[in-house]
Amino acid sequence: MDILDQLGQLEQDAQRELKELSSLEALEKFRVRYLGKKGELTAILRGLKSLSTDQKRQVGGQANKFKADLEFRINEKREELLAGATGEVRLDHTLPGRPYHHGHQHLITLVMDQIVGIFQRMGFEIADGPDIETDYYNFEALNFPPDHPARDEQDTFYVENDRLLRTHTSGVQIREFEIRTPPVKIIAPGRVFRNEAVNSRSFCVFHQVEGFYVDTNVSFADLKGALEAFCYEFFGEGIKLRYRPSFFPFTEPSAEIDVHCILCGGKGCSLCKYEGWLEILGAGMIDPNVLDAVKYDNEKYSGYAFGMGVERMALLKYQVNDIRLLYENDIKFISQFR
């Protein structure tokens, strides 16, 4: 008999026999007889090597199709017999479960909530402002006159009619001062924009948390107290702070604040560029001109303000070395931080 006929015959026999099987043992015997090492189909497949190339292709193709089909039918029959045995669909409890992915906060949101939470516990209220801001709230009322060189450090994206994407959350200060009378103690988290080259340390969109407090007798000591309390809670008890004189148009005096390098503890490492310190935020006493602009009596009231970049805090606290990772939304990266 021709080998193809032989194969066809085998297929017919197998189908007929399979239908009549009524136990798992019989099914197993059937499987071994056809597909086992010494099985009938296996024997045909083994014999392929003595055939011509043409025959090989023809017989091999059909035999493999038959094999796959038979494996499928045997599994189907097994399910049928198992279901018959218990009277219900059988669950295989040994199969691995399907992973269930819990959503969670993104690292930026996580850190923003940590920062805001700490200040809320110190009595700060949360306020919000628009992402698209007017020149007045973003610059002018904050003591950045139109030709002030400090504007150059905050190049942004302009929308029509004197509107721009805000470069900082400081404009919220003015918006809140206009509708409140002191004491005003507010934390303003939000998204900000800068027309900057994208690299491992800066991005064109990022987040800031601005804080400000105006009342009678608010001093630089109050500012130091608030920032130290914040850093202790955010980075850990005992972290050291350093104040460096700086310049911001809307605060006077102004300072940039560094913390002791959290990685090397101040000895010097690549994170702190061997300086032992990491810059974390800018702060200062609110310039009397700013209080004037919102018609607060600057003889009676004083206040402080500070602002920090959320991404920067996240990178430092969780030791991430590239800000772009925060925006790529790679699940493997994101799911490390919960």
Ligand SMILES: [Zn+2]
């Ligand atoms: Zn270091």
